[in-house]
Amino acid sequence: MAEDVVIRAQGLTKRYGPTVAVDHIDLDVRAGEIVGILGPNGSGKTTTILMLLGLTEPTEGRAEVAGFDPLRDPLEVKRRVGYLPDSVGFYDGLSARDNLAYTARLAGLSRREIDHRFAEALDRVGLPDVGRDRVSTFSRGMRQRLGLAEVLMKRPSIAILDEPTATLDPHSTQEFLGMIRGLKSDGTAVLLSSHHLDQVQSVCDRVALFNRGRIALSGSVTELAHRVLGGGYVIDVEARGGTARNQLAAVPGVVRVQVLGPELYRVHCERDLRAAISRAVALSSDLLGIRFAEPSLNEVYTRYFDEVRDAA
Amino acid sequence: MRRRGSPFTGVGVVLAKEAADYLSGARMWVLEALVFLTAIAAAYAAILSIRANIGESPFLFLRLLTMAQDPLPSFIALLGFLIPLVAIAIGFDAINGEFSRRTLSRVLAQPIYRDALLLGKFLAGLLALTIGLFSLWLLTIGLGLLFLGLAPNTEEMVRMLGFLVATIAYGGVWLAVAFLFSVVFRAPATAALAALGVWLLFSLFWSVVTPLVATLISGPPEGIFGPNLAYLQTSQILDRISPNTLYAEIALALLQPATRALGPVLYSQVQGALLGAPLPAAQSFILVWPQMTGLIAGMIVIFAIAYVVFQRQEIRA
Numbered sequence A: 001m002a003e004d005v006v007i008r009a010q011g012l013t014k015r016y017g018p019t020v021a022v023d024h025i026d027l028d029v030r031a032g033e034i035v036g037i038l039g040p041n042g043s044g045k046t047t048t049i050l051m052l053l054g055l056t057e058p059t060e061g062r063a064e065v066a067g068f069d070p071l072r073d074p075l076e077v078k079r080r081v082g083y084l085p086d087s088v089g090f091y092d093g094l095s096a097r098d099n100l101a102y103t104a105r106l107a108g109l110s111r112r113e114i115d116h117r118f119a120e121a122l123d124r125v126g127l128p129d130v131g132r133d134r135v136s137t138f139s140r141g142m143r144q145r146l147g148l149a150e151v152l153m154k155r156p157s158i159a160i161l162d163e164p165t166a167t168l169d170p171h172s173t174q175e176f177l178g179m180i181r182g183l184k185s186d187g188t189a190v191l192l193s194s195h196h197l198d199q200v201q202s203v204c205d206r207v208a209l210f211n212r213g214r215i216a217l218s219g220s221v222t223e224l225a226h227r228v229l230g231g232g233y234v235i236d237v238e239a240r241g242g243t244a245r246n247q248l249a250a251v252p253g254v255v256r257v258q259v260l261g262p263e264l265y266r267v268h269c270e271r272d273l274r275a276a277i278s279r280a281v282a283l284s285s286d287l288l289g290i291r292f293a294e295p296s297l298n299e300v301y302t303r304y305f306d307e308v309r310d311a312a
Numbered sequence B: 001m002r003r004r005g006s007p008f009t010g011v012g013v014v015l016a017k018e019a020a021d022y023l024s025g026a027r028m029w030v031l032e033a034l035v036f037l038t039a040i041a042a043a044y045a046a047i048l049s050i051r052a053n054i055g056e057s058p059f060l061f062l063r064l065l066t067m068a069q070d071p072l073p074s075f076i077a078l079l080g081f082l083i084p085l086v087a088i089a090i091g092f093d094a095i096n097g098e099f100s101r102r103t104l105s106r107v108l109a110q111p112i113y114r115d116a117l118l119l120g121k122f123l124a125g126l127l128a129l130t131i132g133l134f135s136l137w138l139l140t141i142g143l144g145l146l147f148l149g150l151a152p153n154t155e156e157m158v159r160m161l162g163f164l165v166a167t168i169a170y171g172g173v174w175l176a177v178a179f180l181f182s183v184v185f186r187a188p189a190t191a192a193l194a195a196l197g198v199w200l201l202f203s204l205f206w207s208v209v210t211p212l213v214a215t216l217i218s219g220p221p222e223g224i225f226g227p228n229l230a231y232l233q234t235s236q237i238l239d240r241i242s243p244n245t246l247y248a249e250i251a252l253a254l255l256q257p258a259t260r261a262l263g264p265v266l267y268s269q270v271q272g273a274l275l276g277a278p279l280p281a282a283q284s285f286i287l288v289w290p291q292m293t294g295l296i297a298g299m300i301v302i303f304a305i306a307y308v309v310f311q312r313q314e315i316r317a
Helices: A045-053 A074-080 A096-106 A111-124 A140-154 A170-185 A197-203 A221-228 A244-249 A274-284 A297-311 B011-024 B026-052 B060-066 B075-091 B096-101 B104-108 B114-148 B154-184 B188-218 B229-239 B243-255 B281-311
Strands: A005-016 A019-030 A034-038 A060-065 A081-084 A158-162 A189-193 A206-211 A214-219 A233-240 A254-261 A264-269 A286-293
Touching: A005 A045, A005 A189, A019 A045, A019 A060, A019 A189, A019 A214, A034 A045, A034 A170, A034 A197, A045 A060, A045 A074, A045 A081, A045 A158, A045 A189, A074 A081, A081 A140, A096 A111, A096 A140, A096 B011, A096 B104, A111 A140, A140 A158, A140 A170, A170 A189, A170 A197, A189 A197, A197 A297, A206 A221, A206 A297, A214 A221, A214 A297, A221 A233, A221 A297, A233 A244, A233 A274, A244 A254, A244 A264, A244 A274, A274 A286, B011 B026, B011 B114, B026 B060, B026 B075, B026 B114, B060 B075, B060 B114, B060 B154, B060 B243, B075 B114, B075 B154, B075 B188, B075 B243, B096 B104, B096 B154, B096 B188, B104 B114, B114 B154, B114 B281, B154 B188, B154 B243, B154 B281, B188 B229, B188 B243, B243 B281
Parallel strands: A034 A189, A034 A206, A081 A158, A158 A189
Antiparallel strands: A005 A019, A005 A060, A206 A214, A233 A264, A233 A286, A254 A264
């Protein structure tokens, strides 16, 4: 396994009788990277996560997580991976501290480490004063944060988050996404499963699009847009001068130039051509502004599944 | 492929947490109160009866456990009835409760095998049961000391200890049954009902079922020349499938030292025996050894089935 690849799946397959839940998927996740896994319900996302955690046995193929085989060394894998399931559950009769202390003891932390890490983790997820409160009094948002605190207490090299914002309000969602970015800045690789495409786009470096147990597409959002929408890189240019449109069209790699207004052009290109476009416009016109318009993951997702449906 | 790492990693942590939950939970307090009140009432009623006939038996402490006084049944009869209920109440939601709370995947995402979770929970249940029964045992002895004004002799203590172990094993069988249903059924209410159904089958209907089945297999109970021995043997084998029968036979042999056999006895076998004379404790233990191992083996087999079923389940909660 390459040095910085912390999750690698090769031909990973899971069958339940005649049903193929996951079909020969290949996936790499590097240290400090946030990778989103998307797809409709039943497309194999959660089964893949369970196989990576060693909680279910693959029928075929292999995986390596943090340098260990989840099938052969599940304990070593689980020592290094923090997992937050969708709508996380806690023991309602116990306090937040007792809940997290239980899983921390299972993870092998000493009492001293638990005390230290617990306060730090609760602080980080914005729940500094609820350690002694029973979880039964917590809102859904607080439970999700507590779940993330559990992941943080483990100080994992990989965090697997399954639909972590599904039950959160918009404000809590934004805060939660900030915490996920915090994991990345700690050097933790994050595998994020979600149906909220805008959220995935805002935090993920790469995405893998699941369809019927296979990874249909994978790469950065821009790469996916290029493949699905064609000319996925969109640059808006504001320039004054009569020849700006011709100058833009002449740049190698530009697919199409749209005139949006008297001094506003939308340039569709094969790759990120911001530097080349700036130079070209400067030759004959006044460049007033240039903006890299990121393609929308929502658009990519919708178009891809429309095409799949049409093909069927 | 062989998994690396001990399957027992984390058993102690699970055991400590679950035992604390069981012992401090309201459910356990209510059940323990029920068992304590009824058992102590039965023991007290027995004490009153014994005091009226003191000096009749060299094993007064044992009579404390076996003597019934209307309207209450004997202490051992009450235990035989209530212990399965306590064990089922402890175990019926052990695993499916984790599913419905959605805590299972969180717990199993920690570096433990599911073996450790199941075993830790089962041992915790057994520990809670043992603590409750041991307290009851001590309380009964204390009552005896207080109201009879006599100390139990060594033989009585050994027999009562043996009975305590048998009671724990009996509770263990029902705990394993409850665990099995908690693994098989996702709804705790269904698991509780299924376990109670098995309990009712063995405690109420088994004595009706066995003669019918024994007659079908070995013919009618009475032959031309007297009792049909084949029928008696078949009936006894079928009876002993029930943990209640095994437990009742152990209680009988250990707490009534004059018991010399636990089944049909031929006339030739009692020739020369001093009928009514008590057996030494060691002989009584030999007599109940098959029943004792039967209970323990039953507990292990049922737990093993629960274990296999749990290992094959998909963890998605």
